[in-house]
Amino acid sequence: MDIDIKIFRSKDGAKLKYVDEGSGTPFLYIYGMGSSIASQTPFIKLMSEHCRIIVFDQRGYGITEAVGEIGIHQSARDAKDLMDYLGIQKYIVLGYSMGAAVVFSYVNQFGCKNLEKVILGDMSPKLINEDGWNLGLYQGHYTRAMYEKDIDLIRTDYKRFAIYVTEQLMYKNTPQQERTSYSSAEEIRARIINGEHSPLIEQALFSGLVDIPKKQSDSIYYYWVTMADSDFRDVLKRISVPTAIIYATPGSGYAPGTAEYMYSRIPDSILCPMHDCSHMAAAENAPMYMRYLFDFCNIKR
Secondary structure, eight states: OOOOOEEEEOTTSOEEEEEEESOSSEEEEEOOTTOOTTTTHHHHHHHHTTSEEEEEOOTTSTTSOOOSSOSHHHHHHHHHHHHHHHTOOSEEEEEETHHHHHHHHHHHHHTTTTEEEEEEESOOSBOSOOTTOOOSGGGGTOOHHHHHHHHHHHHHOHHHHHHHHHHHHHSOOOTTSOOOOOOOHHHHHHHHHHSOOOHHHHHHHIIIIISOOHHHHHHHHHHHHHHHTOBOGGGGGGOOSOEEEEEEEEOSSSOHHHHHHHHHHSTTEEEEEEEEEOTTHHHHTHHHHHHHHHHHHTOOO
């Protein structure tokens, strides 16, 4: 099956590329940083056999140009515009990693009127750990000082920033473990090459996040700023529809305690642990990941 790329205009006139495949339950998938329709094609094809899946390339990603406002808040508006354009009144939404931050922003801006169910994949409502909050990025190790360093690195030494993020996400950790230093891009790349990990995950992260065109790395600045500088903790109680929280344990990007915190604050939620996984859990244990999706969404396999 070939994927048919379509175009729609968001309310500000930007042309966004999207796919709308399959039939049945409408399922909007919002991918994370470094992904695209192209990289998610196997998942899109699989889901299209069981439901109607809609995926759009966010601004500056894949084949959608970086025009107009860029960041998770605009991605949320684009998601709403797309579903309105398609005339879909009720739908399930899955946001993984940065995609979950887009979902938080969606709920903050539009509520849950059009949402049937929500799936949040391995994400925190607040990335920066400060003022007693330690359930953010890098299992509590990501400070505001690191964030300020990152927003400078993205513009001055992007590969050093991206390869450090890659290393931190692909290896299983616990909150008690020390995090390796930023070092140089070459040193971090050498650590990754010499470490034990999946070559497929390494390839996916390097091609989608590290070795990318400058136009895309320029866009990542805005996604990182809008994502890391947001605090969605108060939004959790406003997620008023059934919600599945898929999370990695022991994890890498986030600690299991982050998912437990969200579970305690989202009224109608369930926990879906991905055991013995890093942030790349969907690839590390695809059968378990798909089982969670199908069972929660009542989609026949």
